[in-house]
Amino acid sequence: MNVTSGAPALSLQSVSITFGGLAAVSDVTMSVPKGAIAGLIGPNGAGKTTVFNIITGFYKPTSGRVEFSGADGGVARITGLPPHKICETGLARTFQNIRLFGNETAIQNVMVGAYVRQKGRWWMNMIPFAFSSSHNEEREIRHTATALLERLGLEKYMDATASSLPYGAQRRLEIARALATKPSFLLLDEPAAGMNPQESAELLGFIRRLRDEFDLSILLIEHDMKVVMGVCEHIWVLDQGMLIANGEPEEIRKNPKVIEAYLGKETAHA
Amino acid sequence: MSGMTDKKNAFRDNTMTLLAIAALAVFLWQAPRILDGYKVRIINLIAINAILGLSLNFIYGIGGMFSLGHAGFMAIGAYVSAILILTPEQKIAMWFLDPIAPWLLNLHAPFLVSLLAAGFFAAFFGWLISLPVLRLGGDYLGIATLGFSEILRVLIMNLTPITNGSLGIKGIPAHTSLWMSYGILVAVVFGTVRIMNSNFGNVLKAVRDDEVAAKTMGIDTFRTRVLAFSIGCFGGGIGGALMGNLITTIGPTMFTIAQTYSILMIVVIGGLGSITGSIIGAVLVTTMLEWLRFVENPLTIGSLNIPGIPGMRMVIFSVLLIAVIIFRREGIMGMREFSWNWFFSLFGSSKPTKGGERV
Known part of the structure; x- marks a missing residue:
């Protein structure tokens, strides 16, 4: 405790x-x-x-x-x-009326949550073969997001569009997204x-x-x-x-x- | 999906992408031999319009910001590029009403440098205008950007020492070959796809879908939108520069609302937020605009003589756009993207997946 x-x-x-x-x-x-x-x-x-x-x-x-x-x-x-x-x-929060990013998949929703701690800049990921630390960070974020979804029992919705999820799963996904901000x-x-x-x-x-x-x-x-x-x-x-x-x-x-x-x-x- | 099939698919997809680019290269190599100059020019225009469509789609479809100022950013790009490419002698000869500003006279750069400068200048102006304007949303943003683009046009008309006023700039070397325009289109598509596949792409869509939730997730939504707007303007500037180097003549009348409107049509018909859609839209709109020229020609049916009506094409296009908005609001592609998975599932040689991937 x-x-x-x-x-x-x-x-x-x-x-x-x-x-x-x-x-x-x-x-x-x-x-x-x-x-x-x-x-x-x-x-x-x-x-x-x-x-x-x-x-x-x-x-x-x-x-x-x-x-x-x-x-x-x-x-x-x-x-x-x-x-x-x-x-x-x-400090992270969820909303009374669920506010997911409806057009994005479950894993993308969680990855957005991780962006606040992301160090690599946007243009670094545009250029292949350079800025390997930034590319590794991207992979790392994808892994952590996957793990987070698994821990909350959402792995089967990984690539499903957020708005298509059942209500209870949407609530949990919103929490997963909040947790991704660490x-x-x-x-x-x-x-x-x-x-x-x-x-x-x-x-x-x-x-x-x-x-x-x-x-x-x-x-x-x-x-x-x-x-x-x-x-x-x-x-x-x-x-x-x-x-x-x-x-x-x-x-x-x-x-x-x-x-x-x-x-x-x-x-x-x- | 297991790691093995993932790798196998990645290999297949990369091979297919390279093959497609090779096919495009063969086409570009053969096109000038088979087709006449007019058709080559249209094929060139398709690439430029695709670049413009992609850049406006980045602002409107992906960034969720309704902008009607794209012609303005094209103008900035076209003028910056033209002024950099022309030699001092040409400039002295052309600016005969008012001599060119001395600091511009000796500026000279190769085409590719001028292209980059065009992009960065347009992005800079985009950034500048977005700081006050992006505090507005929806239709207000559209009106404000439209206003900006009109003000810019009036400025171009009157800043004769810089822009040669209403005379415009003529005799720009025709640098926009098929290789050039399609090379840049491939680079733009590549860059856009890379952005959309990175987490920053997710963030852009998040800001579009729910700004409040995005803020709560620690995203500086205003900065993100300013950045997305500026990136889109960069593409607009490059498109404008390519256009100038294709037509070899630019003037303030080229960059009116009608120009913005046809780019907007590409984006809406193709599908807001879809990269594939913008390319399809560019092909459709560019070829249709040319093909529909016949409606503006005089027409004789039996004894009936219909004189040519200039502007009839745009009427037909407006009707078409209204039809798209009524019957297929999401455009041809919606938010879906082309993927090799989807392509192969058409032939049944791969397990069927959902029709295209959502990015």
């Missing part, structure tokens, strides 16, 4: 964002320890994906800051960095969306395996409470852009504020 001491892998400090006067996320402070599997839950429109978009650099928070401690151990402030720079530091932190946006009960039961083991085998910290957004309660070690609850609770799954399950947010006031009192 991973050590959870030292600086947190990811920490948000009083992060707020307003869109034209509307506070989508206000004063969110949370920190995910290294090696943890953490959950971010909340009713629809609570601002969960907005938090993800702030972390990954698609939105610049109005105030507050995001700090990330990657594989090298140093803590870096990543607020305001463009998304591709944030990926370079070792992240130390993975953000999963509703990994169980669209899965049947059996698939989401398998997902629990899959997420744990990801964390252990790839040495990751994971933060996930999820609506499926079985998944959230089954896999998360710590949970933050967001409602109308504000954190209303955080703690271990058991505490969250009993927290009256959480029940109220999810089920409405009357039911909570009943």
Whole structure:
């Protein structure tokens, strides 16, 4: 098991964002320890994906800051960095509505993920017989991508167009692509969306395996409470852009504020 | 597929590619003996149009950037090449309205150097214009690049000390032989295929397919698009230079929207994103444009006399393009590519694979 001491892998400090006067996320402070599997839950429109978009650099928070401690151990402030720079530091994510490169094959999708760590320049691979290190790197990337697909059980889809894959395989391919960027932190946006009960039961083991085998910290957004309660070690609850609770799954399950947010006031009192 | 068959196939494919190039060489060697000058010129034009189609396809089909400025980049290439090739004496004789700028007078370079310079100049201008313009997307990008190309044309018309204004440049040596144009076409195809088979090719398509996901995967999408645009402009410049050296006369009226339009037609008819498609498109569009000339000639059917209508070819072509867009949006090849595997599966001598490989 991973050590959870030292600086947190990811920490948000009083992060707020307003869109034209509307506070989508206000004063969110949370920190995910290294090696943890953490959950971010909340009713629809609570601002969960907005938090993800702030972390990954698609939105610049109005105030507050995001700090990330990657594989090298140093803590870096990543607020305001463009998304591709944030990926370079070792943060990878998947999307709520799967966003694969639809016209490309599964292996090409994964290889694109490896590009961020690729050193050879584009023109080097154009010229045959020269720049052997660059050509070797290309071969290496193909090998690692193949291995990654095999580890996630996607080898039979290797040369299939991404958009033609079955839904569950697309979800896993999106994770494989994220892993190809060699992240130390993975953000999963509703990994169980669209899965049947059996698939989401398998997902629990899959997420744990990801964390252990790839040495990751994971933060996930999820609506499926079985998944959230089954896999998360710590949970933050967001409602109308504000954190209303955080703690271990058991505490969250009993927290009256959480029940109220999810089920409405009357039911909570009943 | 096991390593053995992979190697065997690679050997077969390389042999077949070499054979195809040899066949092309024999054809190019024999063509001037069998065919008349007019037909040779059309065959030459096919190669140039294929280069132009490939370069626009790189920007539009592979890079996903709708550009209507290709004629502008061709113009840059054609002028750079022409000014470099002409000798100082020729320049003094030709620039009689306004003498040529002194710094240009003694610039002189061999054809191949001028060709490279044409490419790099066009790429440089492409890079320059793409920095502000590529922040736009879709149709807006098309309009902005069209504007750029028109501004360039007006500049060429008026910068007489550099471009000889509306008189144009005449007497450019006819360097574009069949060997030259097809040699460069082979080089361009080779370079494009190498790029598309490398991981950078995957990245280009990724940026086209989903920019948000590409950013998340650590790709600087803006830089990638600027690079793809500049590479495409490089090809446009080379195509323009070859065109100038084929026709031997260039002028600002050569590089209008109609020129861009016919390249665009090659790309769309061939298939957006397909290298094979652009070559097929170039063959079709170039030969059709020549063949359709008869509709512009006066026609007599019995006692009915139809006078020739200039521009009728373009009307027919517009209708054709509309038909392609309605009935076969993905063009002839779609995003597929020619592969020897597919070729052999036609004859049943290899196990059938999917119709062509997606790259």
